[in-house]
Amino acid sequence: MLTVENLNSAYGRIAVLHDVNLEVKAGEIVALVGSNGAGKTTLLRTLSGVQPAASGRILFEGKPIERMEAHARVALGISQSPEGRQVFGPLSVEDNLRLGAFRRRSPDKNTLAHVYDMFPVLAEKRRISAMSLSGGQQQMLAIGRALMAAPKLLLLDEPSLGLAPLLIDQILGAVVKLKAEGITVLLVEQNASAALAIADRGYVLETGHVVLEGKGSDLLEDPKVRAAYLGV
Amino acid sequence: MAEFLQLVFSGLTVGAVYALVALGFTLIYNASDVINFAQGDFVMIGGMGTVFLAAAGIALPLAALMAIVGAVIVGLLLHRLAIEPARGASPVALIMITIGASIFIKGIAQVVFDKQFHSLPAFSGDTPIQVGGATILPQSLWVMGVALGLFVALYLFLEKTLLGKALLATAANRLAARLVGVNVTIILALAFGVSAAIGAIAGVVVTPITLTRYDVGTMFALKGFAAAMVGGMGNPLGAVVGGLLIGLLEAFGAGYISSTYKDAVAFVVILLVLFFLPRGLFGGRSVERV
Numbered sequence: 001m002l003t004v005e006n007l008n009s010a011y012g013r014i015a016v017l018h019d020v021n022l023e024v025k026a027g028e029i030v031a032l033v034g035s036n037g038a039g040k041t042t043l044l045r046t047l048s049g050v051q052p053a054a055s056g057r058i059l060f061e062g063k064p065i066e067r068m069e070a071h072a073r074v075a076l077g078i079s080q081s082p083e084g085r086q087v088f089g090p091l092s093v094e095d096n097l098r099l100g101a102f103r104r105r106s107p108d109k110n111t112l113a114h115v116y117d118m119f120p121v122l123a124e125k126r127r128i129s130a131m132s133l134s135g136g137q138q139q140m141l142a143i144g145r146a147l148m149a150a151p152k153l154l155l156l157d158e159p160s161l162g163l164a165p166l167l168i169d170q171i172l173g174a175v176v177k178l179k180a181e182g183i184t185v186l187l188v189e190q191n192a193s194a195a196l197a198i199a200d201r202g203y204v205l206e207t208g209h210v211v212l213e214g215k216g217s218d219l220l221e222d223p224k225v226r227a228a229y230l231g232v
Numbered sequence: 233m234a235e236f237l238q239l240v241f242s243g244l245t246v247g248a249v250y251a252l253v254a255l256g257f258t259l260i261y262n263a264s265d266v267i268n269f270a271q272g273d274f275v276m277i278g279g280m281g282t283v284f285l286a287a288a289g290i291a292l293p294l295a296a297l298m299a300i301v302g303a304v305i306v307g308l309l310l311h312r313l314a315i316e317p318a319r320g321a322s323p324v325a326l327i328m329i330t331i332g333a334s335i336f337i338k339g340i341a342q343v344v345f346d347k348q349f350h351s352l353p354a355f356s357g358d359t360p361i362q363v364g365g366a367t368i369l370p371q372s373l374w375v376m377g378v379a380l381g382l383f384v385a386l387y388l389f390l391e392k393t394l395l396g397k398a399l400l401a402t403a404a405n406r407l408a409a410r411l412v413g414v415n416v417t418i419i420l421a422l423a424f425g426v427s428a429a430i431g432a433i434a435g436v437v438v439t440p441i442t443l444t445r446y447d448v449g450t451m452f453a454l455k456g457f458a459a460a461m462v463g464g465m466g467n468p469l470g471a472v473v474g475g476l477l478i479g480l481l482e483a484f485g486a487g488y489i490s491s492t493y494k495d496a497v498a499f500v501v502i503l504l505v506l507f508f509l510p511r512g513l514f515g516g517r518s519v520e521r522v
């Protein structure tokens with residue numbers, strides 16, 4: 001579904017991604033792990049088109065999209081729940097969700113009902129402003145907003161960041177459910193053990209290079225991964 | 233009492249125009265964080281454009297429509313040629329750009345139009361209407377009615393349509409707006425276009441009362457800016473209340489103190505607001521102080 005070939009990306013003259021190669025097949029959960037500043041967020045931003053690719057190719061369902069504008073990529077079926085949630089603070093929860101469906105010609109009511117089903121607390125708070133939600137609720141809102149686009153490929157950037165363990169389980173449980181519904185997921189996490197545990201395959205990114213890739217379960221067993229990211 | 237009422241009428245009339253200019257400021261500021269000091273020049277284009285097109289023999293309603301469309305085109309060009317290329321520049325730099333654009337527009341207007349004052353015939357005649365011992369011109373009712381209509385339309389657009397929400401979302405978080413698929417460039421162009429239309433419509437309806445000239449935009453921009461600051465920059469309701477308040481203060485200042493100080497009222501109000509209520513009466517988003 002998504003093929004990344006020799007992708008480079010930079011902030012001004014500071015190169016951040018170096019010849020990244022990566023593949024996400026339809027129906028998979030792929031985890032992307034790596035320490036602080038490895039370039040995970042930059043990679044997702046480049047995939048969504050809010051950060052330009054310096055060189056390399058991004059193929060989505062076989063089509064090159066690396067020169068495409070961000071809004072056109074959403075229309076193709078790539079949506080993202082960004083790092084730090086980035087909800088529309090002054091707008092209501094429901095308006096945040098409805099804006100998630102901005103690119104859809106006919107946003108059906110079912111998607112909204114489905115998101116409320118998945119995160120009932122959002123339904124409860126539908127009328128209040130997004131900035132008055134707790135961190136965990138904002139995270140659910142960010143994911144729900146990305147789901148409103150009815151994506152084929154969902155990019156999740158650190159959905160568990162700063163959340164209590166119980167909430168982390170709930171969010172990752174939701175990701176597994178999404179996979180069962182046929183949504184392909186690229187999941188960025190610093191919480192490597194949790195992410196690899198639910199992933200089909202995983203990539204390890206270090207200072208902008210892909211240094212390891214493999215099945216989620218294999219990476220979990222890998223001594224290097226265990227030492228660097230699992231603290232064992 | 234009659235004198236008081238008279239001052240209220242004239243205050244509300246000019247206040248309605250200031251409110252419309254302030255709404256233009258609000259819309260552009262909301263979408264882009266730009267404080268557009270060329271906002272007053274849209275008022276001038278609406279008035280002067282109508283005067284000159286009408287003088288060329290075009291029926292008044294059509295002339296007004298063409299002038300408004302002309303202002304919208306100027307607004308879109310302002311965005312495309314001056315604001316968009318400077319994307320990412322600091323708020324101060326963007327304000328400078330709009331001030332430069334305003335000077336440029338006035339320069340062109342001197343050449344395309346002229347340097348004289350002009351007026352338009354009142355839409356519904358000049359017979360004053362008696363109200364409680366005071367009088368009100370039919371044109372004042374036009375100004376207030378049009379202002380109210382535009383305010384309601386803008387409110388419905390922002391609160392009830394997804395496109396309006398997208399504009400507010402772009403203001404709240406531009407990155408997130410791009411991630412949900414909002415074409416931010418088009419949203420900003422929309423804000424400039426609609427602001428230009430609002431300003432130009434205000435110019436058409438107020439010209440029969442206040443006269444117009446190539447440089448009236450400066451005064452409208454300052455008063456409208458003061459109104460927007462008083463109400464809280466970025467808050468549409470605040471813009472309207474601020475505009476009416478400044479109009480009323482000006483009318484009372486002129487009526488009870490001296491008309492010499494009329495224009496000073498707005499500046500005193502700006503200073504007081506910046507000093508005591510930096511976020512305005514309605515607590516708009518805080519403006520980076522320069």
Ligand SMILES: Nc1ncnc2c1ncn2[C@@H]1O[C@H](COP(=O)(O)OP(=O)(O)OP(=O)(O)O)[C@@H](O)[C@H]1O
Nearest residue numbers: 011014016034035036037038039040041042043190
């Ligand atoms: N806007 C920016 N301008 C300049 N440099 C940036 C910018 N954003 C990130 N960087 C740099 O790019 C590198 C990669 O950052 P990135 O945010 O992609 O890492 P990350 O893997 O997501 O880290 P984290 O786990 O902390 O979220 C870092 O060295 C960071 O300092």
Ligand SMILES: [Mg+2]
Nearest residue numbers: 040041042083
């Ligand atoms: Mg990151």
